[in-house]
Amino acid sequence: MSNRHRAGLVGLVLLAGLPAVLEPTMALTFAGAYFFGVYAMSWDVVSGYTGQISFGHGLFFGVGGYTSALLNAGYGLDPVLSIPVGVLLAAVAGIIIGVPALRLRGPYLSLVTLVAPLILVQLFIYRSDIFNGEQGISPAKVDALLGLSTFGDEYMFYYIALALFVFVLALLWTITRSDAGAVFTAIREDEDTVSASGLNPAKFKIMAFVLSAAVGGLAGAMIVHTPSGNASPSTLLAITVNVEVIIAAILGGMGTIVGAAIGGVLLILLQNQLLNVDLVVPLLDTPISEMDFLVFAIITLILLFAFPGGLIRWAFGLTGMFKERVFGGEGGGPEVATDGGAESEANTPLEQVYENYTDDLRAMFGGDDDER
Amino acid sequence: MIETILQYVIQSTIRSGLYALVAIGFTLIFGVGGVLNLAHGASIVLGAYGAYFAATQGLGIPGAVAAAVVIPAVFGAVMYLTIIRRFEHEPIMVMILTLVVSVAIEQVVLKTFGAQPVAVPQFFSGNFSLGATNVQANQAAIFVLSWALIITLFLFINYTKQGKAILATSMSAKGASLMGIKSSRINLTTWIIAGALAGVAGMALGSQLTANYHLGRNPLVLSFSIVVLGGIGSIRGSVLGAYLIGFLEVGVVEFVSSDLTGIAPLVVLVLVLLVKPEGLYGRELAE
DSSP: OOHHHHHHHHHHHHHHHGGGTOOHHHHHHHHHHHHHHHHHHHHIIIIIHHOOOOSOTHHHHHHHHHHHHHHHHHHOOOHHHHHHHHHHHHHHHHHHHHHHHHHOOHHHHHHHHHHHHHHHHHHHHHTHHHHOTTTOSOGGGSOOGGGOOTTTOHHHHHHHHHHHHHHHHHHHHHHHTSHHHHHHHHHHHOHHHHHHTTOOHHHHHHHHHHHHHHHHHHHHHHHTTSTTOOSSHHHHTOHHHHHHHHHHHHHHOTTSSHHHHHHHHHHHHHHHHHHTOOOEETTTTEEGGGGHHHHHHHHHHHHHHHOTTOHHHHHHTOHHHHHHHHHOSOSSSOOBOTTSSBOGGGSOHHHHHHHHHHHHHHHHHOOOGGGO | OHHHHHHHHHHHHHHHHHHHHHHHHHHHHHHHHOOOOTTHHHHHHHHHHHHHHHHHTTOHHHHHHHHHHHHHHHHHHHHHHHTGGGGTTOHHHHHHHHHHHHHHHHHHHHHHHOSSOBOOOOSSOOEEEETTEEEEHHHHHHHHHHHHHHHHHHHHHHHSHHHHHHHHHHHOHHHHHHTTOOHHHHHHHHHHHHHHHHHHHHHHHHHHSOBOTTTTHHHHHHHHHHHHHHOTTOHHHHHHHHHHHHHHHHHIIIIIOGGGTTHHHHHHHHHHHHHOTTOTTOOGGGO
């Protein structure tokens, strides 16, 4: 067991003990942050690993959340039963998005994934009689998990969210460190090589999409039965949610699962912290807490500028070690290939995705192949 | 019945011209720089509010038009110089950053001008009759203006040195640079043009109804559909796509249900991507 694993375990133990010093409202904030961490991990397993960048992961959270909330509110199904149905339908949505992803590459896939949740929101508005439009399904109509109550059971919600977080972390960690994870990474690096090795990239892409959708759907389905969220476009489907998930994963460190998890939790805690800042912005004469989203956007811009490789990598100075863990290659500098050029293995996941994306763009526009 | 149809045709024709202005800018940036500018909607908002602000300052219609052109154009230039240039070869980062910027702009507008819709000044006031229907002079002006801009841009791209340089860069950035064309300057030009066009469209959209801080979202999403339907990078395709999408969108809202706003174009987008991803005009610029 390496030092990093030990640090991770100690961290989890600390999180388990955290409610001892947390106020009830903060416990709920942390619960929301864990849910977001799960969202970010679910994005990372398909986008960070296979390089199929999804700009609309909210689709899966939405399908999971709405399914469970509607079954519960409309048919009185217990959350314990309605949540698995939500997960199932989210997995189906994963297939629906995953199949086009086999044909569409790079920017085209981004566009489809970007508009998919928009279509869903429009449908929800169109059939407001069922989905209650932009308001979403009122949390008052939806039962809480295990019959807990919003006031008094805050710490239980904390532990439920933490349990989900740890479960998903362990699940995705295991899968991405298995042979399947190696294939995911290989698809991101060079799909043709995967086919040439006799493996079917389509099968693994679909698998990644379904896995990711199911995990996202699980988090979405669970969150609607807690005070952390309800089945509404703004908490599950909005463009801001979709983008925040990506920002969280990239800031944390894409293609590592752990980075996405930490990034997701930190992002929500940061956002929450901004709400409590009393500082008044001189020029606009409004307190920061009233324009938290703007400030958040600016901080995000700065962070993305400063640490495009991910905050976690930077914080631990572990770039080399991460690469060693993830790719099994040499840490430190780029490996020198026999022809004297640097091997692309030394690129971070983000850089690889950029490369493929740029290649796809070139293919789309024709020409400029010589630049490689 | 005839009247309804005539009204529908007029409405769609005017609306489609505006969509074309928005989509052309979007497609220019995508075609030349290879990045999706998700802050394009913010330019629309800046155009509308710029015109509104200039009018409240007593600058009159010329001042409003100037503000609607200049502010988004400067915004485009600043965006390119500060953010995009650094992440030019990282399209995903550009998508994320432009999206964050557009949210930030919306928030600034929301905090400065409030959530209430504002009345953007009209180009012309009054009405005149066309056949059996009444047409607002403002709408006619918008129609003329949008086509004047489209034609001007078309001539600019095809017949001026600068325009040809844009065309060349979009065909092959490397080939263009070998001919001594500075790609960063070309990119900057496209960002400025795109911003200005979107700004004019923003003022026009705002003057028809009212403007609010999320005025730009719908046209932006529509321009995804338009650009993909027309063929990414093609100006001609964008204009044709804008008219197809515009008639479809207005038709669905008029004859089916106003709750379906925005769905039909998105469905078209997904279908085109699945069936014919290169769009109607493939890649005209590259031929």
